[in-house]
Amino acid sequence: MAPSDDSLLIPRPVAEERARPTVRDVAQLAGVSIGTVSRVVNEIPNVSPSVRARVREAIGTLGWRPSMVAKNMRGQATRMIGFIFSDLENPLYASMIKGAEDVLTEAGYLLIVGSSNERPEQECSLIELFDQRQADGLIFTITDERHAQVLDSLTRARFPVVMLERDVEVPTAGAVTANHYEGTLAATRHLLDLGHRRIALVSGGRHNRVGRDRLRGFNDAHEERGLAPVASLLRIDDRIAEDAFGLRQTQMLLSLPEPPTAILALGRHLLRGVLSACRSRGVRIPQDLSLITTNDSDLAELVQPAVTVIRYSAYELGREAALLLLQRLARPDDWHFSSIEVPTELVLRQSCARL
Structure with a gap:
C-alpha cells in the first residue's frame, strides 16, 4: 500500500485576486508624476502631446478608471445636475424627473435626485452637497418659499437654479410652472355656469405659488360674475400632503348646515379622501355634489362616475425645466x-351636473 501523501489534504493556495490599478500605477507605467496623470484626465491643456499619449496608453493598458468623485473634489465638473423634490410618494415627481432626465442625458449630463421629505433643513443639506460636489446646476421644488435658511443656501450656491412650481426671492433663479391660475379659473367658471353658488375649494397652502394661483383663479371667476366666494367653504392648508386631509375636510364640509353643492379638490392626495367621505355619508356624485380635481390619475379616470380634472403634463414640466437650465448654463x-408656463386643460367627465 502506497504511503499516504498528507500534501493532498492541504488546500492549494488560491491565486491572489488582481488588485485594482491605481493612479500611482498609471503614473509609474507612463513614467510621469501623479499630478501629470491628473492633468491629462481632467483635460488641462498644459501637457505635451507625447506625454498625454503615454498617459492615455498606460490608462488603457491597466484598465484604470478615474474616480468621478475624486475629479469633482479637485474642482473639475462632472456634468452633473441635481434635482431636489419634496415628496417621495408623489408620482408627479417621477414624471418630472423622467422629463428632465431625457433632456439632460441627451446633452451629456448625469441627473442626481434627492428627496427632502418636505424638511427645509434637508433641503439646505442637499443644496450644500450639490455645491460641494461642483454640480453644474439644480432643479428644485422648495417646500416653503419663504424659508430664510433655504433661500440663503440658494443665494450662496455657485450654480444656476430652476425652480419647479415655485417662486422664490432669488433673482438669479428661473422658474417653470403649470398654469394653475387658468386651470382653476376655467374649472370654477364651469361650476358657476352649471348654477353652483356654494363651491368649496380644498387646496394646498398659501406659502407656495401653486396654492396662491389656484386661490386667485377661484376668486377671479367669482368676481367676473359679480359673486363672492363663501368664506366658510375655503379650506386651504399646508398639510394637504397628508392622505387624511381630503377625507377630514370633506367630512366637515358635508356636516355644515348649508353644505357645498360642488367641491374643487385641487391636490394629488385629496381625491381618495373626498370620495371616501361622500360614500360614507351616502352623498351621490354628481346628483348631490359636483366634483372637480387636479393632477389626472387612474382613480379619477376609472372611478364611477369618472371625475372632471384640471390636467397638465408633469413630464413637460421636467422637460422645460431641464431646457431652461441648459439655456442658463x-x-x-x-x-x-426668466419663467416658463406649461398649459393646463379642463377635461370634462361625468362628475359635474347642473344644480
Whole structure:
C-alpha cells in the first residue's frame, strides 16, 4: 500500500485576486508624476502631446478608471445636475424627473435626485452637497418659499437654479410652472355656469405659488360674475400632503348646515379622501355634489362616475425645466430671472351636473 501523501489534504493556495490599478500605477507605467496623470484626465491643456499619449496608453493598458468623485473634489465638473423634490410618494415627481432626465442625458449630463421629505433643513443639506460636489446646476421644488435658511443656501450656491412650481426671492433663479391660475379659473367658471353658488375649494397652502394661483383663479371667476366666494367653504392648508386631509375636510364640509353643492379638490392626495367621505355619508356624485380635481390619475379616470380634472403634463414640466437650465448654463453671465408656463386643460367627465 502506497504511503499516504498528507500534501493532498492541504488546500492549494488560491491565486491572489488582481488588485485594482491605481493612479500611482498609471503614473509609474507612463513614467510621469501623479499630478501629470491628473492633468491629462481632467483635460488641462498644459501637457505635451507625447506625454498625454503615454498617459492615455498606460490608462488603457491597466484598465484604470478615474474616480468621478475624486475629479469633482479637485474642482473639475462632472456634468452633473441635481434635482431636489419634496415628496417621495408623489408620482408627479417621477414624471418630472423622467422629463428632465431625457433632456439632460441627451446633452451629456448625469441627473442626481434627492428627496427632502418636505424638511427645509434637508433641503439646505442637499443644496450644500450639490455645491460641494461642483454640480453644474439644480432643479428644485422648495417646500416653503419663504424659508430664510433655504433661500440663503440658494443665494450662496455657485450654480444656476430652476425652480419647479415655485417662486422664490432669488433673482438669479428661473422658474417653470403649470398654469394653475387658468386651470382653476376655467374649472370654477364651469361650476358657476352649471348654477353652483356654494363651491368649496380644498387646496394646498398659501406659502407656495401653486396654492396662491389656484386661490386667485377661484376668486377671479367669482368676481367676473359679480359673486363672492363663501368664506366658510375655503379650506386651504399646508398639510394637504397628508392622505387624511381630503377625507377630514370633506367630512366637515358635508356636516355644515348649508353644505357645498360642488367641491374643487385641487391636490394629488385629496381625491381618495373626498370620495371616501361622500360614500360614507351616502352623498351621490354628481346628483348631490359636483366634483372637480387636479393632477389626472387612474382613480379619477376609472372611478364611477369618472371625475372632471384640471390636467397638465408633469413630464413637460421636467422637460422645460431641464431646457431652461441648459439655456442658463450656456449663458453663465446672464442669469436674470426668466419663467416658463406649461398649459393646463379642463377635461370634462361625468362628475359635474347642473344644480
